[in-house]
Amino acid sequence: MLLNKRISIWSFLKYIKYDILFIVFYAIAIGVLDQFGFLSKISIPIAVTGVFGTAVALLLGFRTNQAYERWWEARIIWGAIVNDSRTLVRQGITFYDRQDGQYEFRIKEIVLRQITWCYALGESLRKVDFSPKVAGFLKIQDINDQNVPNAILLKHSEALSEALNDKVINKFQQVQIDSTIARLCDSMGKCERIKNTVFPKAHSLLIHLIIYVFATMLPFGLSDNYLSVEIGLTIAIPIIFIAIEKTSILMQDPFENDPMDTPMTDLAQTIEINLKQMTGDEDIPEKKKPETYYVL
Amino acid sequence: MLLNKRISIWSFLKYIKYDILFIVFYAIAIGVLDQFGFLSKISIPIAVTGVFGTAVALLLGFRTNQAYERWWEARIIWGAIVNDSRTLVRQGITFYDRQDGQYEFRIKEIVLRQITWCYALGESLRKVDFSPKVAGFLKIQDINDQNVPNAILLKHSEALSEALNDKVINKFQQVQIDSTIARLCDSMGKCERIKNTVFPKAHSLLIHLIIYVFATMLPFGLSDNYLSVEIGLTIAIPIIFIAIEKTSILMQDPFENDPMDTPMTDLAQTIEINLKQMTGDEDIPEKKKPETYYVL
Amino acid sequence: MLLNKRISIWSFLKYIKYDILFIVFYAIAIGVLDQFGFLSKISIPIAVTGVFGTAVALLLGFRTNQAYERWWEARIIWGAIVNDSRTLVRQGITFYDRQDGQYEFRIKEIVLRQITWCYALGESLRKVDFSPKVAGFLKIQDINDQNVPNAILLKHSEALSEALNDKVINKFQQVQIDSTIARLCDSMGKCERIKNTVFPKAHSLLIHLIIYVFATMLPFGLSDNYLSVEIGLTIAIPIIFIAIEKTSILMQDPFENDPMDTPMTDLAQTIEINLKQMTGDEDIPEKKKPETYYVL
């Protein structure tokens, strides 16, 4: 997630440097050719360029909106994961029978499992190697499924089932906690959906194409009496459109280990702190101030 | 679902080849006639074409949006199917009494039934013949209802009812699993809704019509001093609009066995792998790398 | 619901025949007057007409969207009715005690009541007379409430209560089935909401008004050098706008017994087939192929 401070327009423009180079070159080339009269006969009525520009703006609006919604949905899902993690542990703490000799152990286990699940989900969505914390847990628990977070959820349910057999919780409480686990399972699946569904490729291609068609048309609609203004506009307007397009491309895939990601590691840390404080655990990780213009 | 790689703009343009042919022919015809002065008296102020073009762009935006939402809703529904399949099996594994002699058999049955249900739902939505796996299951279970997935869900509930009678699960657990089955039933019905509801025909016709009206008006608004530019614009702009329209048409029906489909077979395979690993089944199908630019 | 085949643009244009007549007459009148120089002094800059046209397009976009959403919501509600009908019967079949002597009778009763409810809801929303099937059921059950579907739901709950008293279902199962009935009650109320809420009249009037104001302004912005083109545009553009408006008007009220309705009778038939096959009933109604360009 980009932070409010420290980011500048320059750190962003580097994402579209090739597009900028191409457009600058094209604008200057056309400008110069025009100056020497090679293209003076070609002119496109600016109103046609206008209609086309409106279409570009509308489609960019559509794309921006869909990309924003994917990004925001990703954030909503992780918000739900935060909530359900807290609810799960709160239910554990208050439903489990305190008279039971293993009470503390059972709760600690739930907390550890849930924290690991959060980190593991983030790491598998980003397709990075598991962090030592998670890898260690998986080894101890002997988990080697393709879908690790799903396997951890199953462990949750199995512990619950055992707790029922040991009469540490009652039947209603089991079903209530099971509903919380089912919601976590939903959130996990929703993340996978966003991760695995490519934003409609045909749309992306078309929008990219029409921005370039628009950029190509633009200089022929401008009056050529003042070269630098013509070149300036031919550069500025398409670049702004491409910048908007690029922003959408970056936002539409929120689990790619880049600066515009949903800050999953950061959220998992928040969860870790919350859950540990709920159980009176002293070993609270400290949150470092971000040193860059984003958090992951 | 289209994949991010390998698709080119050309593999897409073949969907609108007749429209392209027609528009190219029309543009050249008008251009030539114009050149010989037959149409010189007719001119449409470009501003009128502009208003009209804005209306086209707005309606295309509306259509693109609705088509996208149908496509995305289909994907959300199948995401829910993935989640509820996992939840169902997790509930089965942890709710059913492990002391029961038939424990393993019952769980295997749930898993097989659920996997078959996913494939069967995908195949009936696409109106293709059932795959051997599904057909075999139907034969053994003696199912010949018109709505096969619905019949399979009923089998789920019947097994559940039996498990309650055999005291393998308790009354709350039955109701909890029943809720999961009810959600699967909901997802199934939602898919049928999208499949069976034709996108409003009147809208489709009107939008197609006004794109062609716009294409017809366009050359009369262009200055005729440079033939190739006029022809180029008369071809390029309408084709882009038609391409956008076509994309929407392809996306609005996501269960038609074409490259833009919801990848139901692929998702059913994911479900199969997940469910089998949850029960420790060794017979995991291997996912092949897609060889084309899409997965089904 | 309009079907994909057989509908032509002509079968649609008849809905706006008076508007077409009026606009054709107006366009010709202005064209002729203009030709004879009566109106030559009046001219409206086409850019003003353009702004106005953009406003018309935006408001039409708004209206189209809202109408589409009412139509689509109606379809979603009926999709939920399909799902909950299946869930209700599946719960009945698997929750009720098979040892009970009246098992078959009770289930048949639920199925019949639910099928009748679906037809009755569709018929009361359309404000048509009840079909013989429904009327017969009402007579036998002695129902003469103003809101018939609501009275049928009450019968469902009463049978459920009786089943609990007879110990055919347990307390949790009663509550679980009650939730399904509550969802059906919700769907029923949602249909009534759409039926009884007039689309904001002020909006309808304003949009209709500004389309006509736009149509009135249009010819004065067109150059008058070629009569037939001027008349053509003055006719074509407003008619397309009115056609879009009319489509929205037809879609915004989806329970009016017209071709653009939610196909409630068809869906009720689907439900009848599904429910009867679930209970092994042999008396399955056959679905006829639609003979017109729509299904009701």
Added chain:
Amino acid sequence: MLLNKRISIWSFLKYIKYDILFIVFYAIAIGVLDQFGFLSKISIPIAVTGVFGTAVALLLGFRTNQAYERWWEARIIWGAIVNDSRTLVRQGITFYDRQDGQYEFRIKEIVLRQITWCYALGESLRKVDFSPKVAGFLKIQDINDQNVPNAILLKHSEALSEALNDKVINKFQQVQIDSTIARLCDSMGKCERIKNTVFPKAHSLLIHLIIYVFATMLPFGLSDNYLSVEIGLTIAIPIIFIAIEKTSILMQDPFENDPMDTPMTDLAQTIEINLKQMTGDEDIPEKKKPETYYVL
């Protein structure tokens, strides 16, 4: 709620009579001054007016949409109140033990309380005095909380609690009915949210301002060769924009006791009829045909 019949554009225009007066005066003043050459040097390119007009149209579109959504949400909430009222009474009728001596009394009490709640909610949202029916009930029940509907809901829950103590309902049934009451509590709170949240004032001011800026700019962009046309346009276009704005203002506050309100009294009456018929009560109020162009 405005009804489909009897409303005319005139009954609506009276809401904006001062704006109309002002704009007519301004248009004529500018027209006359222009005619005498006082303002001939000032001209604003119509394209600038055009951009500005597009911005006005877009912002009006945004505002119209948000206002519509508040209005429609209000209607959805009241639809949910209708549904949950029916569900509450249906649950009461079928959950309460018929063997209990006070059965009829208890049910009648629930029905009366629920009907009163509906009227009381409508009346407190509209900030009008309670009708005699409601006031009488409050007096008998000795309710004088600031939030009357909330106090009535508490009475519902207390009666439920008593019924559980008297063993008239079982524990699951109490919880199930409690969920229905919680949904009614939600609907009540949602109405209060819409009522108490002022539509962002800054937006309202800005939109109002830019419509007037646009109206001010408009005549300077029109050619002044034909006075009456110039004046006509300067009057017509801003008035249409203001009319659209006014419609939104009226719709955005749906509980203000004006013609565009959610028809809460009417819906409460529908609820009264439904609930009384469900309990076989003979004292059904008759619904009068509305005599004006709206129902409250």
Added chain:
Amino acid sequence: MLLNKRISIWSFLKYIKYDILFIVFYAIAIGVLDQFGFLSKISIPIAVTGVFGTAVALLLGFRTNQAYERWWEARIIWGAIVNDSRTLVRQGITFYDRQDGQYEFRIKEIVLRQITWCYALGESLRKVDFSPKVAGFLKIQDINDQNVPNAILLKHSEALSEALNDKVINKFQQVQIDSTIARLCDSMGKCERIKNTVFPKAHSLLIHLIIYVFATMLPFGLSDNYLSVEIGLTIAIPIIFIAIEKTSILMQDPFENDPMDTPMTDLAQTIEINLKQMTGDEDIPEKKKPETYYVL
């Protein structure tokens, strides 16, 4: 939350005073330079400015919409908090056993805890020091977690667990109240999500940038025959766009202790009054009339 009265356009303009200063300076500078002929050769076709202005308007529309939705979602969440607070207390009053000696104490405790939670949540979202009321409660309860509201919710659940052990509530009632607490936990997490998710910085930068590019282009597209009109337009249009942008910036962060905030303190007070009246508490705080143009 801004109130309907007393706010003027001036109290709003002070938020953008630096932008206004800059634009006024730029407009006058360009106007004067233009007057002396320095810039007469530079002109940008107004149609290009028009396209660009349309893009600005569309992106502003997008931003306004997203900001509005964040603001409205914040209000919806706090509406849900109001509802669930009432539901929680209503469930407490009617579920807890009145025969229990500690009944009054337990209920008072729930009420106090819930009221404190509401104030504490508002204060931690705004990152202000806790008010004496909250601070006192935290001291007595010995709460020093980083996330105070979460710790208070845990106290709720612990009291519930104790009540179950003391047989003051039954098992179903515990689970039902637990669901209410889980919803409160959800609402809390949703507020944190909105608070902690920076509105996409790249979008903000781009929109700000293109408004300034537009402002820069504007004077070169205006005819320079009448200085004051040119300067007026060059000032008015960009300022209106910036005002719209600023409004969105203020709305998108609804928990910042500024006039456009969700009125959390006010809502917490409403909750306090409601909950205390439900338990017959006499110590009702009085709501003061707001003295400024907003409530917090």
